[in-house]
Amino acid sequence: MATRKYKTSETVDFVIVGSGAAGGIMARELSMAGNSVVVMEQGPRMAPGQFEHDELKYRQLSGITNNPVLNPQTFRNDPAKPAVREGRNSLTYARVVGGSSVHFTANFWRFHEIDFNERSVLGPISGTGFADWPISYSELEPYYTKVEWEIGVSGLAGASPFDPPRSKPYPMPPLPVKSSGVLFERGARKLGLHPFPAPMAIASVPYRGRAACVQCGLCNGFGCEVMAKSSSVWTMIPEAEATGKCEVRAESYVFRVGMNARGRATGVHYFDADRKEQFQKARAVVVCANGSETPRLLLNSATDAFPSGLANSSGVVGKYLMFNQGGGAQALFEHPLNEYKGVAVTRILHDYYDVDPKRGYYGGGGLDARAAAPLGWGQNVPAGVPRWGDGFKDYLEAYTRSMSVSGHATSLALETNRVDIDPELKDAWGMPAMRVTYKDHPDDLKFAAFLRDRAVEVLDAAGAKLIEPGDVSERRGGVHLLGTCRMGDDPQSSVIDKYHRTHDVKNLFLCDGSSFVTSGRGQPTMTIEALAFRAGEHIARFAKANEI
Amino acid sequence: MSPKIPTRRQFLSAGMTLAGAGLIDLSWSDIAAAAEHADHMAQAGAASLAPTGFATLSAAEAVEVEAIASQIIPGGDMPGALEAGVIYFIDRALGTFFAAELPAFRRGLANFQRDFAAHSSTATPFSAVGSARQRAWLHEVDATPFFNTVRRLTLLGLIALPKYGGNRDRLGWKLIGFEDRHFWQPPFGHYDADYPGFEPYPGTKTWTA
Numbered sequence: 001m002a003t004r005k006y007k008t009s010e011t012v013d014f015v016i017v018g019s020g021a022a023g024g025i026m027a028r029e030l031s032m033a034g035n036s037v038v039v040m041e042q043g044p045r046m047a048p049g050q051f052e053h054d055e056l057k058y059r060q061l062s063g064i065t066n067n068p069v070l071n072p073q074t075f076r077n078d079p080a081k082p083a084v085r086e087g088r089n090s091l092t093y094a095r096v097v098g099g100s101s102v103h104f105t106a107n108f109w110r111f112h113e114i115d116f117n118e119r120s121v122l123g124p125i126s127g128t129g130f131a132d133w134p135i136s137y138s139e140l141e142p143y144y145t146k147v148e149w150e151i152g153v154s155g156l157a158g159a160s161p162f163d164p165p166r167s168k169p170y171p172m173p174p175l176p177v178k179s180s181g182v183l184f185e186r187g188a189r190k191l192g193l194h195p196f197p198a199p200m201a202i203a204s205v206p207y208r209g210r211a212a213c214v215q216c217g218l219c220n221g222f223g224c225e226v227m228a229k230s231s232s233v234w235t236m237i238p239e240a241e242a243t244g245k246c247e248v249r250a251e252s253y254v255f256r257v258g259m260n261a262r263g264r265a266t267g268v269h270y271f272d273a274d275r276k277e278q279f280q281k282a283r284a285v286v287v288c289a290n291g292s293e294t295p296r297l298l299l300n301s302a303t304d305a306f307p308s309g310l311a312n313s314s315g316v317v318g319k320y321l322m323f324n325q326g327g328g329a330q331a332l333f334e335h336p337l338n339e340y341k342g343v344a345v346t347r348i349l350h351d352y353y354d355v356d357p358k359r360g361y362y363g364g365g366g367l368d369a370r371a372a373a374p375l376g377w378g379q380n381v382p383a384g385v386p387r388w389g390d391g392f393k394d395y396l397e398a399y400t401r402s403m404s405v406s407g408h409a410t411s412l413a414l415e416t417n418r419v420d421i422d423p424e425l426k427d428a429w430g431m432p433a434m435r436v437t438y439k440d441h442p443d444d445l446k447f448a449a450f451l452r453d454r455a456v457e458v459l460d461a462a463g464a465k466l467i468e469p470g471d472v473s474e475r476r477g478g479v480h481l482l483g484t485c486r487m488g489d490d491p492q493s494s495v496i497d498k499y500h501r502t503h504d505v506k507n508l509f510l511c512d513g514s515s516f517v518t519s520g521r522g523q524p525t526m527t528i529e530a531l532a533f534r535a536g537e538h539i540a541r542f543a544k545a546n547e548i
Numbered sequence: 549m550s551p552k553i554p555t556r557r558q559f560l561s562a563g564m565t566l567a568g569a570g571l572i573d574l575s576w577s578d579i580a581a582a583a584e585h586a587d588h589m590a591q592a593g594a595a596s597l598a599p600t601g602f603a604t605l606s607a608a609e610a611v612e613v614e615a616i617a618s619q620i621i622p623g624g625d626m627p628g629a630l631e632a633g634v635i636y637f638i639d640r641a642l643g644t645f646f647a648a649e650l651p652a653f654r655r656g657l658a659n660f661q662r663d664f665a666a667h668s669s670t671a672t673p674f675s676a677v678g679s680a681r682q683r684a685w686l687h688e689v690d691a692t693p694f695f696n697t698v699r700r701l702t703l704l705g706l707i708a709l710p711k712y713g714g715n716r717d718r719l720g721w722k723l724i725g726f727e728d729r730h731f732w733q734p735p736f737g738h739y740d741a742d743y744p745g746f747e748p749y750p751g752t753k754t755w756t757a
Contacts, residue, residue, distance in 0.1 A: 179737030
């Protein structure tokens with residue numbers, strides 16, 4: 001079917017910047033509501049067959065991710081020091097139609113009730129931006145369910161005693177358990193913990209016209225060539241295009257939001273595939289560009305009326321950057337696990353999800369069982385293992401007997417942790433590059449060490465022959481890009497309202513990881529997508545009522 | 549409890565495996581061209597294990613680098629860097645997607661050779677001395693950036709897809725026990741073969757569609 005094409009001179013109802021986890025849903029919801037939509041995506045559009053089992057390309061050579069030369073960043077852990085360009089970018093995301101939903105691992109945890117009102121329950125934490133969300137779990141629950149059924153999530157409802165309330169079960173059964181999952185479950189149950197089948201955005205059975213997972217083993221960092229992984233490019237984007245109202249414009253890099261003298265967004269300036277500057281007119285703009293590119297776009301869109309960046313009267317655009325801390329451990333077992341087969345994660349536990357005041361520090365999280373792909377395994381060698389020679393070869397030969405238990409946990413919101421614009425560095429298009437400033441709160445590191453120790457216990461109880469506790473160190477980057485345009489009721493301390501409308505610009509909306517107020521306990525994409533379904537519904541309502 | 553942990557070495561978590569690569573500037577067409585060329589060169593040199601037919605390194609440089617790589621992952625009962633043709637990957641990588649590293653690599657190799665000659669008081673190149681002497685010298689320099697670069701390239705050349713020039717006859721995958729297939733079915737490993745199924749916890753009620 002030929003998809004709809006719009007002229008740049010046509011004023012479409014919505015331009016959506018980004019085609020990933022949030023952008024794909026936004027496109028589908030707004031176009032199904034009858035709006036004309038153009039989705040701008042920095043990267044190319046790839047067919048299923050173009051995704052290869054090539055770990056070098058995808059995990060080492062920025063095959064589909066932002067490139068440290070073309071899309072450079074600078075980093076510092078102290079705001080008083082100059083940021084420097086390093087060999088790797090601090091913040092990583094996919095540049096391809098479908099965005100980071102193409103290469104995600106597909107862990108789809110719902111947040112719990114406590115994630116939304118933890119500040120009220122625990123009280124303030126000095127020196128942080130710890131705050132409640134302006135929405136509750138119960139408000140978001142129908143949209144979590146919508147994600148599970150519209151996008152496609154496999155899991156077993158009710159399996160975890162710590163699960164929040166839900167209105168429907170998962171539409172698909174859990175994926176087949178791997179040896180890492182069996183060992184994790186065995187060890188955790190011995191300790192009195194409650195491991196359960198991991199909810200994953202991967203089809204365990206044929207679902208909505210897509211094939212079931214073939215257990216190829218390459219999810220984390222890879223696109224799914226059989227379309228079993230529930231990425232936007234295989235789920236929401238085709239449904240948006242099927243409305244006849246939505247155009248996905250690949251290789252279109254939006255670098256500035258257009259504004260008029262009345263303080264309204266008029267569309268977006270972008271570079272096309274030939275790096276020629278274009279402008280797409282629109283009644284409203286929805287930025288879903290991820291927690292790093294969304295604040296960068298706003299800051300690069302400064303005007304005389306918005307000298308510190310668009311929608312930044314609060315001054316918090318780009319601030320409160322959060323990842324997800326978490327420690328872990330790796331182990332060798334007697335027999336082969338062959339973790340290169342099957343989906344990345346099959347068992348998790350949430351026994352440590354809630355904060356325990358007795359620990360004396362803030363922090364909560366979960367554990368899962370997983371393993372690295374071969375090149376990752378070969379390069380991330382434990383500090384005490386010989387790095388070359390026969391001992392290193394012995395390590396390589398142990399690959400099939402290895403697994404990890406990884407922690408996924410909270411990161412506190414700190415005003416000094418931020419994405420802003422580097423004063424000197426430009427990207428390959430001549431646009432000011434990102435500058436990242438980040439240093440973990442001490443509680444994040446303490447809780448990561450706590451989870452690391454719990455991971456060691458689980459592996460020991462599972463009968464591991466050798467356990468290597470993980471390094472708990474300060475983060476210098478991540479792939480969970482959260483909190484940089486936080487949601488809130490107060491325009492003086494937040495960027496968007498509870499409907500994702502910017503406080504400052506009536507027809508400018510933001511929805512992605514940047515909307516988060518707290519980090520949750522890891523695995524944020526499920527919540528990004530639930531927010532997108534909810535925001536899409538409200539924004540469509542605003543458009544229909546001529547309130548954009 | 550006191551878990552039995554033979555070593556307490558620091559270990560990166562699996563979640564950190566995106567880390568590790570250097571400064572890279574390439575497009576998909578660059579990668580495809582590199583893979584095609586590397587495959588061609590590897591085929592050309594596959595008739596023997598002697599390093600020939602290089603596009604980036606000189607034959608003399610290649611012999612030296614291959615000798616280092618062969619100590620990083622030695623041969624034996626299971627194949628090592630030599631048998632897997634890692635040098636062809638290194639040659640191609642330094643001419644294409646890691647080309648930015650080539651000047652520093654060449655300087656590092658020259659320093660490596662100069663320092664070895666000074667240390668051993670001989671004009672015999674590193675690649676021509678015995679294995680024990682090679683290992684002894686590498687222990688002296690295994691913290692240098694040059695050694696780390698060779699080490700990283702050796703590992704990548706061992707395990708990356710054969711189309712990039714290394715991993716000849718999939719020997720790198722054979723070493724680590726990785727079987728290259730695009731689909732699998734359970735049981736995947738030893739421990740999931742007899743899994744009895746998930747047993748719900750008391751007080752919970754599982755719920756399916």
